[in-house]
Amino acid sequence: MAGIEPVSPAEIRDPDLQALIERCERLGVPGSLFPRVLARVPEYAKALLRAMLLSHTEGNVDHKLKEIIRVQLARRAVDPYFAGLRSAKAMADGLDEAAIAAGCDDYERSPLFSEAEKWALRYADQMYLNPASVDAAFYAGMKQHYSEAQIMELGAFIALHYGMQVFMRTLGNGAPA
Amino acid sequence: MNTQTSSRWNAAGKLALRYSELMATDPAAIGPEFHDELRRYYSDEEIVELGSFIGFNLGFHTFFGTLKFYPMFAPDGRLVNQQESARIYGDAPASLVSAGRT
Numbered sequence: 001m002a003g004i005e006p007v008s009p010a011e012i013r014d015p016d017l018q019a020l021i022e023r024c025e026r027l028g029v030p031g032s033l034f035p036r037v038l039a040r041v042p043e044y045a046k047a048l049l050r051a052m053l054l055s056h057t058e059g060n061v062d063h064k065l066k067e068i069i070r071v072q073l074a075r076r077a078v079d080p081y082f083a084g085l086r087s088a089k090a091m092a093d094g095l096d097e098a099a100i101a102a103g104c105d106d107y108e109r110s111p112l113f114s115e116a117e118k119w120a121l122r123y124a125d126q127m128y129l130n131p132a133s134v135d136a137a138f139y140a141g142m143k144q145h146y147s148e149a150q151i152m153e154l155g156a157f158i159a160l161h162y163g164m165q166v167f168m169r170t171l172g173n174g175a176p177a
Numbered sequence: 178m179n180t181q182t183s184s185r186w187n188a189a190g191k192l193a194l195r196y197s198e199l200m201a202t203d204p205a206a207i208g209p210e211f212h213d214e215l216r217r218y219y220s221d222e223e224i225v226e227l228g229s230f231i232g233f234n235l236g237f238h239t240f241f242g243t244l245k246f247y248p249m250f251a252p253d254g255r256l257v258n259q260q261e262s263a264r265i266y267g268d269a270p271a272s273l274v275s276a277g278r279t
Contacts, residue, residue, distance in 0.1 A: 003212045004221050040225040048229060078205070127239060134243035155240045163236025166200055167228045170207035 003171035006036035014042050020049045028088045029056060029070065033081065034168055052164065055157040057089065061150050064095040065117055066157055068103035069124040073162045075104050076128060079169035082161075116145035123151075124158045189218035197231045 012018055021035045030052055038045035056066055067090035074082035087095075102110040107121045119142050126133050142151055180186060180194045192214060199206050215224050247262035257265065 003207075003209075004225055037225060038229060040222045041229070044226060044229055048233070127243065131239050131243050136245070138243075155243075156237075159236035159240035160233070161236070163232035163234070164229070165232075166204055166235055167232030170200060170204050170228065172208060172212075 004037050004040065006033055007039040009036070012036070012039050012042075014046075017042050017046055017049075020046060020053070023053055024049060026088065027053065027057065029067075029085045030082070030164070031085050034164070037168075037171065048160075048164065051160055055153070055160055056087070059150075059153040059157075061120070061146075061153050061157075063087065064090045064093055064099075065120055066090075066154075067095055068100050069121060069154075069158065070161050071100050072104045072121065073124055073128075073158065074165045076125070077162060077165035077169055079165040081168050082165045119145050120154055123154060124162075127155075127158055128162060192218055193227055196227060200228070200231050201235050 009021075012021065017039060021032070021039070024030050024035045025032045030049070035045060035049055038048060056070065057063055067087045070087075071083055074080075074085075099112050102112050103121055107113055107118060107125075113121065123134065123138075123142060126138070139151065146154070180198075181191055183191075186194065196207070196211075196215065199211070212224070219227065247259050247266055249256060249262070251257045251262070251265055
């Protein structure tokens with residue numbers, strides 16, 4: 001790794017952090033490597049990993065849709081580590097690579113997505129590409145399909161995962177782990 | 178203010194600010210050489226602390242910026258809703274103007 005070496009599993013002795021990393025590995029996101037880099041700062045690692053897991057797997061927006069969004073964002077962040085990870089839960093629930101590829105490409109014209117799903121994909125796509133376009137009119141459009149609670153759930157999920165992806169990109173390790 | 182030429186910051190502080198600026202504007206510039214420079218002033222633990230903090234804020238500030246929040250309190254300290262706050266502070270409250278999000 002160009003930047004920071006991950007902490008070896010034997011060096012991680014905090015049982016709460018160990019349990020969280022095991023959950024990250026079982027889900028497949030954020031995998032093994034990123035949590036063990038964060039483990040250099042255990043209290044940060046526990047807070048951030050809990051938030052990443054919660055925002056990805058819980059709430060009232062479909063987990064498969066969030067997984068497509070997460071990969072779309074990782075590609076936007078040019079982060080091969082997170083772009084290469086897959087949620088085992090989403091894949092077990094029927095998500096496939098064709099839907100992920102469509103969500104990262106011309107999703108607006110894809111027959112694979114509903115109007116509501118396209119709004120969510122557009123929300124993530126525009127958030128960091130052209131945030132000025134995510135304005136009052138955009139939110140009014142989203143509210144045709146999502147509650148305010150769901151929009152906050154999506155926005156926080158997008159913000160947290162994109163931020164961690166950009167950080168991971170700067171560490172320079174593109175190999176999924 | 179140009180943080181890189183300011184006398185307010187020492188070299189370590191300037192490098193941390195540069196780390197934040199680059200992560201937002203040119204993350205490709207943060208490579209092995211930049212990490213070597215960071216290690217002159219910071220431990221690996223401090224770099225992870227800084228990097229994850231910057232990433233977190235990078236993600237959330239953009240998200241919050243799209244929400245165009247108005248101040249929750251009136252100048253007299255009353256808690257006000259967003260509509261009343263917009264009436265009080267106008268289309269471009271100072272907090273948004275200073276962040277360049279008018």
